[in-house]
Amino acid sequence: MASRLVPKVNSKQGGSPCKEKHVVLLSPVGRIEISGCEMGVHEIKLPKMSVLPAGRAESSVSCEESQGDKEMPEPLQQCTAWLRAYFCEPGGTERLPVPALHHPLLLRDSFTRQVLWTLLNDVKFGEAVSYKQLADLAGNSRAARAVGGAMRSNPIPIIIPCHRVIRSSGDSGNYGGGQLLKEWLLSHEKLQKEKLQEEKLARP
Known part of the structure; x- marks a missing residue:
């Protein structure tokens, strides 16, 4: 079961700067x-x-x-x-624990932040959702376009799995790392999920 993450205070906003x-x-x-x-x-x-x-x-x-x-x-x-x-x-x-995330976009109260945390917590390995479905999960069914903007601004790809968000038509859609990488990640997850399921069935 994936851990629910709690945003932490960003020291870049009014505190000492991060030692990156x-x-x-x-x-x-x-x-x-x-x-x-x-x-x-x-x-x-x-x-x-x-x-x-x-x-x-x-x-x-x-x-x-x-x-x-x-x-x-x-x-x-x-x-x-x-x-x-x-x-x-x-x-x-x-x-494994999901690492703490410390980017201003994930700490400000905004719909983008809500979308990214929802994606992280609710869309699991080997799954895919449409932009509209993710908008529904994040609490605003009319905000599919805003979900697309949130995916483009995602600073923590793979861990926050924006590659799992696809078009309603089933087309993979755009991706910051390029369409080839998005399709590779989706295919990787599909194959690995099938392997895990086969291993479970093979256990006595």
């Missing part, structure tokens, strides 16, 4: 850049994919840190552990 740290994670889809501080993860930057990685949506490449600050704050450690599990052992993400 950085780490780069080499993943099956390329270099993922992560930044954050002791309070939480600030941002995840995804690579732009021009071609699909070998092995389609199989986790054929392990995740490893290629560079970063020697002393990583706990939220960045948790973030890299969570992303490793997501790509290489998806069943493990349910057992």
Whole structure:
């Protein structure tokens, strides 16, 4: 069961500035850049994919840190552990804590914040929702267009799974990391969810 996250006070607003740290994670889809501080993860930057990685949506490449600050704050450690599990052992993400998140967009009281927290908590691995369905979940059924804006501004992709939001037609729609990456992530989750279900059925 996924943890419900509680927003934390942003020290950038009226307090001492964050001591930002950085780490780069080499993943099956390329270099993922992560930044954050002791309070939480600030941002995840995804690579732009021009071609699909070998092995389609199989986790054929392990995740490893290629560079970063020697002393990583706990939220960045948790973030890299969570992303490793997501790509290489998806069943493990349910057992791992979601790292604290510390971006101003997620701390201000707004519909965008409501949409992003709703997506994080309610749309699970291997699932997909339409923009309208997510608007309904977030409490405003007429705000499908605003949901699209919230997806474009999401600072923590994959952990806040904006790739799971698709068009009502079933088309994958736009994505900050590009359509190829969005389709890869959806395919990865579908395959891994099927594997997990097969493993459960095979257990005595």
